[in-house]
Amino acid sequence: MSETVPDSEEATARLDLFRYLTADLAGEYRAIMSLFGSTLLADLSAAEVSDGLAQRGVVLSVEEVTTRCEQLERWGNLVRGIRDARVATVQDYVRSRARYQASKLGVRVHREAEAIVAAGDGAREVARELLGATAETLDRIVARMAAATDARPVDAEALSGDVTTVFNNQRLFSDSVRDFYAYVNTVLTRYDLAGEEYQQFKRLLLDYIDLLTADVARHAPVVARRFAALEPVLDDVLAALAGLPTLQSADARTERLPGRTREDWEHVRGWYTGADGRSGPETLRMAADQALGQLLANTKRMLASAGTGVSRRADLLKLAAWFDGADADQAHRLYAAAFGAYPARHLLGGPEEPDPRDGATTSWWAATPVEVPLSLRERGDRGARGRTSSVPDPGLDRVRLLAEAQGVADARAAAVRELVAAGRLDGAEVSPAALSLLLGQLTRLLAVHPQLEAAARATDTDLGLTLEAVPDPAATTTLRTPDGDLTVHGLVLEVAAAGTPAAAAPSSPAAASSATATIGADAEAHAPTHPEPAEVLA
Numbered sequence: 001m002s003e004t005v006p007d008s009e010e011a012t013a014r015l016d017l018f019r020y021l022t023a024d025l026a027g028e029y030r031a032i033m034s035l036f037g038s039t040l041l042a043d044l045s046a047a048e049v050s051d052g053l054a055q056r057g058v059v060l061s062v063e064e065v066t067t068r069c070e071q072l073e074r075w076g077n078l079v080r081g082i083r084d085a086r087v088a089t090v091q092d093y094v095r096s097r098a099r100y101q102a103s104k105l106g107v108r109v110h111r112e113a114e115a116i117v118a119a120g121d122g123a124r125e126v127a128r129e130l131l132g133a134t135a136e137t138l139d140r141i142v143a144r145m146a147a148a149t150d151a152r153p154v155d156a157e158a159l160s161g162d163v164t165t166v167f168n169n170q171r172l173f174s175d176s177v178r179d180f181y182a183y184v185n186t187v188l189t190r191y192d193l194a195g196e197e198y199q200q201f202k203r204l205l206l207d208y209i210d211l212l213t214a215d216v217a218r219h220a221p222v223v224a225r226r227f228a229a230l231e232p233v234l235d236d237v238l239a240a241l242a243g244l245p246t247l248q249s250a251d252a253r254t255e256r257l258p259g260r261t262r263e264d265w266e267h268v269r270g271w272y273t274g275a276d277g278r279s280g281p282e283t284l285r286m287a288a289d290q291a292l293g294q295l296l297a298n299t300k301r302m303l304a305s306a307g308t309g310v311s312r313r314a315d316l317l318k319l320a321a322w323f324d325g326a327d328a329d330q331a332h333r334l335y336a337a338a339f340g341a342y343p344a345r346h347l348l349g350g351p352e353e354p355d356p357r358d359g360a361t362t363s364w365w366a367a368t369p370v371e372v373p374l375s376l377r378e379r380g381d382r383g384a385r386g387r388t389s390s391v392p393d394p395g396l397d398r399v400r401l402l403a404e405a406q407g408v409a410d411a412r413a414a415a416v417r418e419l420v421a422a423g424r425l426d427g428a429e430v431s432p433a434a435l436s437l438l439l440g441q442l443t444r445l446l447a448v449h450p451q452l453e454a455a456a457r458a459t460d461t462d463l464g465l466t467l468e469a470v471p472d473p474a475a476t477t478t479l480r481t482p483d484g485d486l487t488v489h490g491l492v493l494e495v496a497a498a499g500t501p502a503a504a505a506p507s508s509p510a511a512a513s514s515a516t517a518t519i520g521a522d523a524e525a526h527a528p529t530h531p532e533p534a535e536v537l538a
Contacts, residue, residue, distance in 0.1 A: 077106030
């Protein structure tokens, strides 16, 4: 879009347009601006504004409205109206002679501000479908110009609509991409991201960014080729658009629609081709790599069992509650105990044999001076200086590890689906991987319920399955695998998806010790080749 950039003084003065959003009585100012922006060509007096606000639940007298409108006029959000007032009395004339209208920039600022206030904090969906639509619209533009002849000139109105569509699509796509990655960056910088919230964000990041990157990689080269095909006839397109009726104004700063100058086209084409530097698709790939790298860093932090890798959000909230209920003296002692902010005794880096005359109570003014190394004085550290070795590129290793992790997750998910599809396990034929997964879950269930006298369940939310074991001395559960059969005496086993209640099986008291012993004996006799449950779960 071609627009004259205001000078520094004018730009500084325009900042006053935002004052009403944070000033005292900001709610009343916003209500007045909403009233002026609700209709086109609103020309209202203070009395009419007062009546309109009263209908919206905001009660202000005419004198208060006059004061607020005068202040908005000084900030540039309102301008004085010039409509002649037709009144019956002198009092009505005095009340209605001061009329106000919303300024152009005042309406724009208020519209954007209200949109930001109403916007949600969640992720904004990227308008990725506009990439394909942009390629199709460019095809239409090229086809229109190719079909144009002297006898049958191009339809300038339809051409203008296609050009505006291209630039509007590009603007909407770019804005939605920026908003999405801004949200991603906001979540990735949170140190307390863990649990179910982390799982949901991980799925969003892995699935949606992969989808977005694939769409850009598929459509961006197509759009770039369309811009190359349009280049020979671009001057003809601009000439056809220049012949259309346009806004005529004595003001040189009139804003025109985008796509009416060659600079607009060069800017959009540069986003796909990188003519002005780094291209848009390359920037998106780098942003995706950076986001995935930060996600892996957060994963490592959550998996750490000690140190600063574990989130301290709950501890900090508890500490904040202690501070909230403490008086001044208690707060000082609590701060010193929590953060180790005790009075300083000495500085590190002293002599190897300190002067015995310098004790803990000796003033720094009277103590023996300490020689501080040059690196510590100038750079604040003791690190050695010199040439460092090059850092290897971890990109291939990261791709390989992600592929291996995805393969393990897919195999485990297939085993889970196999067990869930089997339901009641007696007589079921399963794969060795499903059998190993079942043995791990059964071991976990018996560890939690060592005295199994009634029906018990073990739910693994990560795998998404629930194992139910019902003791029955007369029951026998047999699973068949290519590596051997597993027979469990004294238990009825059934698997269901997590969150789906398994069908109730008749329960009868049985000793957990005998069931466990039978499982071990039959597993050793019939399935000698399956891996250990600990290995499967690991």
